[in-house]
Amino acid sequence: MLTKFLDTVRQRITRPLQYYQDICVRCGACIDACHFYVASGNPAHIPAYRMMLVKKLLQRGGNGRKGLLSWYRETDLADERTVSELRQALWECTGCRRCSVFCPFDLDTALLVNMGRYALGQEGMGMEMVAEIGNAEVSKGEIIDALKEFYVDQIRELEGRIREEWGVPDLRIPVDEPARVLYVPVVGEHAIIPLAKIFHAAKESWSLSMFTATNHSFFVGDIEKAKQAAHWIVQEARRLGAQVIAYAECGHATRTLRNFWDHWFGDEIAGIQRVSVVQLVASYLQEGRIRVREGAFDVPMTYHDPCNLGRNAGIFEEPRMMIRAVATDFRELSPNRELNWCCGGGGGLIAEPDMFEVRMKAGRPKVEQIQRTGARWVVTTCENCKTQLADLSDRYGLGVEVRGAVDLIADALVV
Amino acid sequence: MTTLAFLFYYITPYIAVVVFFGGLAYRVYLWWQKRPAPAHLSLFPRPQNRLGRLADALVDMFTLKGLLRVNPLLWAGGFIMHLGLLFVLVGHIRAFTDFYFLWKLLNWGKEQQHAFSAIAGTIAGTLFTIPLFYLLARRLSGAVKWLSVPEDFFVLFLLIGIALTGFHMRLLRTVEVEELHRFFAGLASFRWQPVPESTGPAFIWHFALVQLLMVYFPFGKLSHIAGSVLSKMVARS
Numbered sequence: 336m337l338t339k340f341l342d343t344v345r346q347r348i349t350r351p352l353q354y355y356q357d358i359c360v361r362c363g364a365c366i367d368a369c370h371f372y373v374a375s376g377n378p379a380h381i382p383a384y385r386m387m388l389v390k391k392l393l394q395r396g397g398n399g400r401k402g403l404l405s406w407y408r409e410t411d412l413a414d415e416r417t418v419s420e421l422r423q424a425l426w427e428c429t430g431c432r433r434c435s436v437f438c439p440f441d442l443d444t445a446l447l448v449n450m451g452r453y454a455l456g457q458e459g460m461g462m463e464m465v466a467e468i469g470n471a472e473v474s475k476g477e478i479i480d481a482l483k484e485f486y487v488d489q490i491r492e493l494e495g496r497i498r499e500e501w502g503v504p505d506l507r508i509p510v511d512e513p514a515r516v517l518y519v520p521v522v523g524e525h526a527i528i529p530l531a532k533i534f535h536a537a538k539e540s541w542s543l544s545m546f547t548a549t550n551h552s553f554f555v556g557d558i559e560k561a562k563q564a565a566h567w568i569v570q571e572a573r574r575l576g577a578q579v580i581a582y583a584e585c586g587h588a589t590r591t592l593r594n595f596w597d598h599w600f601g602d603e604i605a606g607i608q609r610v611s612v613v614q615l616v617a618s619y620l621q622e623g624r625i626r627v628r629e630g631a632f633d634v635p636m637t638y639h640d641p642c643n644l645g646r647n648a649g650i651f652e653e654p655r656m657m658i659r660a661v662a663t664d665f666r667e668l669s670p671n672r673e674l675n676w677c678c679g680g681g682g683g684l685i686a687e688p689d690m691f692e693v694r695m696k697a698g699r700p701k702v703e704q705i706q707r708t709g710a711r712w713v714v715t716t717c718e719n720c721k722t723q724l725a726d727l728s729d730r731y732g733l734g735v736e737v738r739g740a741v742d743l744i745a746d747a748l749v750v
Numbered sequence: 751m752t753t754l755a756f757l758f759y760y761i762t763p764y765i766a767v768v769v770f771f772g773g774l775a776y777r778v779y780l781w782w783q784k785r786p787a788p789a790h791l792s793l794f795p796r797p798q799n800r801l802g803r804l805a806d807a808l809v810d811m812f813t814l815k816g817l818l819r820v821n822p823l824l825w826a827g828g829f830i831m832h833l834g835l836l837f838v839l840v841g842h843i844r845a846f847t848d849f850y851f852l853w854k855l856l857n858w859g860k861e862q863q864h865a866f867s868a869i870a871g872t873i874a875g876t877l878f879t880i881p882l883f884y885l886l887a888r889r890l891s892g893a894v895k896w897l898s899v900p901e902d903f904f905v906l907f908l909l910i911g912i913a914l915t916g917f918h919m920r921l922l923r924t925v926e927v928e929e930l931h932r933f934f935a936g937l938a939s940f941r942w943q944p945v946p947e948s949t950g951p952a953f954i955w956h957f958a959l960v961q962l963l964m965v966y967f968p969f970g971k972l973s974h975i976a977g978s979v980l981s982k983m984v985a986r987s
């Protein structure tokens with residue numbers, strides 16, 4: 336059992352993963368960091384335990400026997416209990432890296448989980464739904480010419496509606512046109528409408544990408560495919576001569592954009608600035624390129640730092656600046672910024688229906704945190720967090736409304 | 751002197767030193783055999799420039815400030831234990847040479863040197879030992895027990911054993927430092943001297959456990975002494 340899993344892991348152990356395994360002192364500082372463990376009390380959810388499971392399996396000799404000093408090394412054979420723990424350890428993790436902040440060595444459990452997921456997939460224990468969406472994102476590039484006409488028609492229709500509703504007849508949504516900014520949305524109009532308004536108000540030279548920022552292959556640890564999917568966007572940006580690639584409010588995509596692209600594309604993206612659209616909109620506000628009604632929303636609101644924008648990409652202050660520009664009553668969650676609790680919906684769990692109950696449970700620390708603020712609106716900057724927070728609000732009767740920071744700005748624009 | 755005793759006093763100490771340094775070097779070499787990180791593994795907020803990040807990593811390594819923020823109790827246990835260990839190690843320099851410069855500077859005679867060493871050594875030893883018992887107790891209760899494996903207990907008992915045999919020599923006997931000094935200086939310079947006798951059997955145990963620690967060190971979790979720098983740098987890359 337687990338032969339393919341172990342072979343894949345052996346091939347894919349990188350330098351940091353090797354020393355993480357060797358130096359973890361099992362001090363347990365990471366135990367209280369993980370929302371899964373805090374909500375479930377299941378040892379398989381302890382960050383260091385996830386790593387130990389894999390390490391113990393690796394210590395098994397090639398012949399499947401336990402080998403020397405196995406009682407001392409607690410060498411695991413792949414019995415049923417181990418397999419079931421391994422599944423939980425590798426799939427029931429949002430890759431939030433809160434445990435890394437707690438660990439005195441900053442060990443990155445999420446890096447191990449990501450690699451381990453790919454290996455589990457080789458063993459036929461993957462998240463099929465998520466992997467399928469990932470595959471579709473990869474193959475979309477091959478048929479983009481065929482899709483283009485249909486896509487442009489849809490966008491023209493949307494453009495017409497916004498013009499009418501907003502009363503701005505010269506608003507445009509450029510697609511496949513040379514521009515300074517290539518904006519890459521996520522699926523759905525809600526990711527396009529606010530930006531169409533803001534770019535119009537800022538008189539930005541922009542073009543809407545025909546692709547989406549989301550990258551589901553990343554969730555299942557298939558880095559090769561994740562790279563292929565992202566490459567379509569690199570090609571599009573170069574074709575249009577874009578100087579800036581701006582990703583929609585989306586956590587994992589922003590993380591790949593900022594932390595993986597250098598390694599994936601090297602010189603190919605030299606000179607192209609890569610930002611979250613949150614940073615771009617914040618810069619418009621700061622430079623006075625757009626104006627908003629001060630105190631436009633008289634509602635107590637709080638901000639949820641998405642793990643992937645916050646501790647994993649360093650975008651802490653921009654969204655707060657945007658919220659303060661339009662809110663009368665802004666309340667911080669406690670803890671916040673890099674110590675903020677994960678919403679419990681990341682790591683691809685949102686896209687896997689089987690994971691619904693798991694993520695509802697893992698969201699409990701988040702729910703309590705929101706309740707303590709008494710906020711009516713929860714503002715955030717990640718698509719995943721938005722879905723999860725709305726689901727949590729329903730499940731736990733929070734009665735909060737979930738909004739994007741960019742929507743707030745769009746709704747308070749002065750034109 | 752029996753052959754076994756001869757090996758123990760004059761041969762295995764060299765083996766222990768070689769295995770300790772060689773083993774750690776081999777550990778790092780094995781790490782370097784692997785491919786580097788496939789991405790920036792940065793955690794934010796982090797200092798803006800490279801120098802700032804290096805400084806931050808080193809400060810965090812020597813103060814564990816990150817741990818202090820999230821788990822003050824564990825920080826106290828871990829930090830005081832390591833600090834005590836550091837002091838104890840510094841004190842053991844006296845086994846090989848002496849703080850001649852310091853004594854001259856303070857204008858201290860033999861009496862004062864010994865009195866100072868006795869007090870400072872006892873304090874350092876206490877700082878090292880008490881937290882070890884706390885760290886042991888943690889492993890037997892609460893969620894940390896899920897994480898604990900035999901190695902964790904082995905290492906803690908080993909360190910406690912070293913500490914207690916050290917205390918035995920310090921508190922229950924009048925050990926002649928000159929004798930120890932002669933023996934270890936002799937080992938270091940390959941001009942062997944007689945085995946110290948004023949120390950009693952505790953010395954044998956102390957010396958044996960330290961050799962065991964040195965031989966074990968590179969092969970288990972204690973290799974964190976080498977990995978912690980790498981890990982902290984990569985989290986700020």
Ligand code: HEM
Binds near residue numbers: 909
């Ligand atoms: C620069 C050198 C070192 C650094 C940065 C370092 C750092 C750490 C950290 C962060 C921990 C985990 C948290 C804690 O328990 O406080 C730890 C645990 C530990 N360290 Fe070190 N350490 C160093 C050297 C050493 C040495 C030389 C030894 C022993 C001879 C040692 C023995 C231990 C032990 C036994 C633990 C585990 C405590 C437990 O069981 O919970 N460390 N170290």
Ligand code: SF4
Binds near residue numbers: 366383
């Ligand atoms: S905090 Fe770090 S070193 Fe301690 S048990 Fe967790 S992963 Fe291991």
Ligand code: SF4
Binds near residue numbers: 381430
């Ligand atoms: S990355 Fe997040 S979800 Fe995964 S083990 Fe760490 S704290 Fe838990």
